[in-house]
Amino acid sequence: MATVFLIIIYAAFISLGIPDSLLGSAWPVMRSDMGASFGFAGVLSMIVAGGTIxxxxLSGSLVRRIETGKITLISCCLTAGALLGFAMAPSVVWLIVAAVPLGIGGGAIDAALNHYVADNYKAHHMNWLHCFWGVGATIGPIIMSFYMQEHYSWREGYTAVSIIQFSLAVLLLATLPLWKRVAAIRKTEQPNNVPPIGDAGPERIIEDSAQHANVLRIKGVKHTLFAFLFYCGVESTVGLWGASYLVGAKHMTAETAAGWIALYYGGITLGRLVTGFITLKIHNRVLIRSGQIIALAGGIMVLLPLPQLFMAGLICIGLGLAPIYPGLLHETPARFGRENSAKLMGYQMAVAYTGTTLLPPLFGWLAARTDIALFPIVVLAFTVLMMICAEKVNRLLSKQTYSGIG
Structure with a gap:
């Protein structure tokens, strides 16, 4: 039952990923139809991410008060309605209105499902969960590119995705009683006092963490949060502005640019699929560090003025980012304690989407006043900052382990 139910959770994450890549793919055409400025996509992205934050x-409190299944169902209905609102919007004002429930619904699904999987399944399932987010994020630009090319309509693209979301809502409604039952089964399968989420030999910063009234005071938490901030800065900046960069600086058509962004998300998807198998043998920390090195190499390739290297670098960034986000999420209970994981999962989601809220719009503002050609430099800078923060946590963990703690 738990395995079958996991497939439903994977389907929920596919539907979560599809809307995340739509706006960036559609914006080169969408902004001219709506009479919006180049940088207005950053405003919409900020509103969506603000709702997500x-x-x-609130997800930690909601998970305790409301079942995860109900949160997921309600949130799916919110996002489906919001996407339909995008498709029918007569002006940018209506896009702003629809962006609010889109962000609220997406954030609630994200935090609730991440906590559920981290608490009930092993590390490879977390990677595959986010692999299926990548499937959705890859499908999004493909759907949008098809409707823009075949039907000359980004609105039909949003309508199609809205129908997919409503279909998932029906499935979630039918399986609502299974959430508690599966969690109970997983709990009985786990040995006492052994968290299901730990890898082989996980180091945990304990220092009486259960006694901390403020989880932000636990060592390593703040640097982890900054790693999430800059991770989302890289991922969402490439996703939102990559197509505009290819159109504006590389002179591609909007349809071709959307296809390349689909390949970027495809790199994330493929990377997470492979990482899910590798986590059975290799510790999350090694995979996170390896992903950062690959993403850094991709950022350097994107910066070089060679078209062939740029395309390869774009896919490399996607492959490198693949293990970082799910790896950091899955380490949360092992590093900071299961008793803190629900609250910290919500905080991590909030800070991650703060990166989505602030950093891509910041680049949009900068590009509108200077040149879109700054895109590779900004992506590389965010990648370096993410790596510094994550490595700071690793050093702290190593010191704690060396001193006999954990």
Whole structure:
């Protein structure tokens, strides 16, 4: 039952990923139809992410008060309705209105499902969960590119995705009683006092963490949060502005640019699929560090003025990012304690989407006043900052282990 139910959770994450890549793919055409400025996509992205931050911060309390299944169902209905609102929007004002429930619904699903999987399944399932987010994020530009090319309509693309979301809502409604039952089964299968989420030999910063009234005071938490901030800065900046960069600086058509962004998300998807198998043998920390090195190499390739290297670098960034986000999420209970994981999962989601809220719009503002050609430099800078923060946590963990703690 738990395996079958996991497939439903994977389907929920596919539907979560599809809307995340739509706006960036559609914007080169969408902005001219709506009479919007180049940088207005950053405003919409900020509003969506702002709603996500609010729902993520509340997710810890919501998970305790409301079943994860109900949260997921309600959130799916919110996102489906919001996407239909995008498709029918007569002006940018309506896009702003629809962006609010889109962000709230997406954030609630993200935090609730991440906590559920981290608490009930092993590390490879977390990687595969986010692999299926990548499937959705890859499908999004393909759907949008098809409707823009065949039907000359980004609105039909949003309508198609809205129908997919409503279909998932029906499936979630039918399987609502299974959430508690599967969690109970997983709990009985786990040995006492052994968290299901730990890899072989996980180091945990304990220092009486259960006694901390404020989880932000636990050592390593703040640097982990900054790693999430800059991770989402890289991922969402490439996703939102990559197509505009290819159109504006590389003179590609909007349809071709959307296809290349689909390949970027495809790199994330493939990387997470492979990582899911590798986690059975290799510790999350090694995979996170390896991903950062690959993403850094991709950022350097994108910076070089060679078209062939740029395309390869774009896919490399996607492959490198693949293990970082799910790896950091899955380490949360092992590093900081299961008793803190629900609250910290919400905080991590909130800070991650703060990166989505602030950093891509910041680049949009900068590009509108200077040149879109700054895109590779900004992506590389965010990648370096993410790596510094994550490595700081690793050093702290090593010191704690060396001193006999954990």
């Amino acid at each position: 609010v729902s993520s911060l």
